[in-house]
Amino acid sequence: MSFSTSPAAPPSARGYFAPLHGLRFFAAMHIVLLHTLRASWFPPPVARLFSWGGSTASLFFILSGFLLAHAYAAPGGMRIPRRTFWMRRLARLYPLAILCHLLAAPLVWSGYAPGERWMRAAATVAGVQAWWPPFANSFDSPGWSLSYLAFGYLLLPSVLRLCGGWSPRRLAACLAVLWAACLAPAIAWTVIAPASPVWRVALFTHPVSRLPEFLFGAVLALLLASRPWREVDARVAPSVLLAIVLCLAFLPAGLFALNHQGLLAPLHAVLIWSLARGTGPMQRMLSTRMAARLGGASFGIYLLHVPLYAWMLRILSTDVSAWGLGASAAFYATYLVLTVALGWAAERWIVVPLARMAPASAPRGPRRSAAAA
Secondary structure, X not given: OOOOOOOOOOHHHOOOOHHHHHHHHHHHHHHHHHHHOOHHHOOHHHHXXXXXOHHHHHHHHHHHHHHHXXXXXXXXXXXXXXXXXXXXXXXXXXXXXXXXXXXXXXXXXXXXXXXXXXXXXXXXXXXXXXXOXXXXXXXXXXXHHHHXXXXXXXXXXXXXXXXXXXXXXXXHHHHHHHHHHHHHHHHHHHHHOXXXXXXXXXXXXXXXXXXXXXXXXXXXXXXXXXXXXXXXXXXXXXXXXXXXXXXXXXXXXXXXXXXXXXXXXXHHHXXXXXXXXXXXXHHHHHOOHHHHHHHHOHHHHHHHHHHHHHHHHHHHOOOHXXXXXXHHHHXXXXXXXXXXXXXXXXXXXXXXXXHHOOOOOOOOOOOOOOOOO
């Protein structure tokens, strides 16, 4: 496999995919809206853009797999030792996740049974809460994804070593298999329709059911690196984004679980590919310095948004919806600004300094930017 690009490759295809880091910020903000915005205020098709935003979490995880595989893949496996890779990922994600759990703990501690509190706390500190569905949403509920991402990080070196030499045709077939693996649990859940809500939590948060999305992104990165591909027309990315918006607004209600579990992964793949291999207004907008910085803060925004919203409501001790449209909109706009600001501050003053303390090693292959991956 070749890990170089053609001489005519656009700047975003050489080492650092700036538009994709900008895309991560908008994906994180869509998840924030999914969890906190009162979608019932809007007409049904518009409300669906938020209430069906679970597919954006799928995009978020596909992007994570894609960017990490692109940053660390080298002929024969990874460009750094796997242990160094794991330590870097741990240093980047774990401290902030624990901080957000601590921020959420006073809000939910009394709601757990006495013995259960400490079991939840132990599972959360160990980063394994999502492996036991009743504990998946403990403390800071978005923190379940640490269990899932850690599983993906554990397997990524082996995936890169196994698939690194595959042909484009074989990688494309692997993407089809992974897409089917994304959908299989959702199809089973939709057909069986289990009464217990635990099964829904397991579908949406268990590392095994979500792993194919991360691997889908990793294999997509290998496919992109497998040969010099032609530049993508600038109109493709906005067209695919429009298709995704229309799907969220008008997909049949019976496809809700599949939408949450990667139904739109092929469209996400085309969007990622077109942003990585194309040039145009959308690529330029997502490639600005500000977009890159906000993209770096995306995981902090994702982890902070639920406890911050809960604390703001607790401090106000009132029903914000009773304030009227203007006051409620002002409150929500303030919340969004604080979420972005705190996510950026956490990235700059917590994540980056701790990540720099992780062990370094000489690269085994061509160096690629892993910033914000």
